[in-house]
Amino acid sequence: MKSGFAAVVGKPNVGKSSLINSLVGAKVSIVSDKPQTTRNKIAAIANLPDAQVVFLDTPGIHRARHNLGDRLVRTARSAMEEVDLIVFVADATSSGRPEDEAVASYITEVNTPAWLVINKIDAVRPEQLAEAEAKSRTLAHFERVRLVSASTGQNLEGLVAEIASVMPNGPMYYPPDVIVDRPEEFLAAELIREKLLFLTRAEVPHSVAVVIDRMARREDRDIVDIDATVLVERESHKGIVIGAGGGVLKQAGMMARSEIERLLGSQVNLQLWVKVRRRWRDDESMLNRLGFGEH
Incomplete structure (x- = not known):
């Protein structure tokens, strides 16, 4: 059978996670319109009758401003060296920019075949798409070029x-019933973070992390109890995440609980707390606890 690994890379917010979710037919990576949503290298597995492709969803490559950012970039770069194919995702609405050139420069440093996938083609006019394709083709040597829309499924x-x-x-490499290499605790934490990204303002998301303190299934009832802590770096961010009268945190919990219940196939009792951990993104011990750069 055919089997191998494909690293999906690109600058932040080009739709890498949406593309992978579409390719494997399940939500394995959270999605947000906020850049740098993906923080971990996640293996998403697509199974065909005679093949298995393991897609590595990588953090967006950007100019790092703290230890977390540095780890994210190193994670994405190392993934390019470990795979059989690099899938470079460009955004049809913003291609050919310095951020794309930075990612492409890493591709040229490794001896790995690369394909160019231009995403969000549904959001541009034909002449804009032609310009985006022309710019993107010059970034590196690509063996194949595909134009797609992860949101509509066009050309997928x-x-x-x-x-x-x-x-x-x-x-x-993975059993046929496995579609993601992460434990349920990780997926639950990511779903909580996704809802907070959706509900909070732009300055907050990068400083938010979610830690699952306890996740246990009750012996007498089909209920999973989850206690989670939301970490932020400032008191002002804590107020935003909690919201007036606790409204934002409550809504995030309700939205996350619904998706976690579908994930686990059980009723979920979700309890959320918010704590200030100043400069956690530069705290090596906290980054290790959260698993950044270790997978």
């Missing part, structure tokens, strides 16, 4: 099979 049919066709012969 057959893309997994096409990627699988260039994978080497190899074993099945």
Whole structure:
């Protein structure tokens, strides 16, 4: 059978996670319109009758301003060296910019075949798309170019099979019923963070992290109890995350609980707390606890 690994890379907010979710047919990575939403390298597995493709959803490559950012960039760069194929995702609405050039420069440093996938083609006019494609093609040597829309599904049919066709012969790396390599606690924390990103203002998301303190299934009832702490760096951010009368945190909890229940197939009792941990993004011990750069 054909089996291998494909790293999905690009600058922040080009739709890498949305693309992977579409390719594997399930929500394995959270999605937000805020840049740098993805913080961990997540393996999402697409299974075909005669092939398995492991897509690595990587953090967006950007200019790091703290230890967390540095770890995210190193995670994305290392992924390019470990795979059989690099899928470079460009944004049709903002392609060919210095951020794209920075990502492309890393691609040229590794001896790994690369494809160019231009996303969000539904958001531009034909002449804009042609310009975006022309700019993106000059960034690096790409063996194939595909124009897609992860949000509408345009031109995605057959893309997994096409990627699988260039994978080497190899074993099945994951059981056929596995679609993501992360534990339920990680996915639950990410879903909580996703809802907070959706509900809070632009200056808050980068300083938000979620820690699952306890996750346990009750013995007498089909209920999973989850206690989670939301970390922020400033008191002002704590107020924004909690919201007036606790409204923002309550709404985030309700939205997250609904998705976590679908994930676990059980009723969920979710309790959230917010704590200020100043400069946690530069705290090596906290970054290690949160698992950044370790996977």
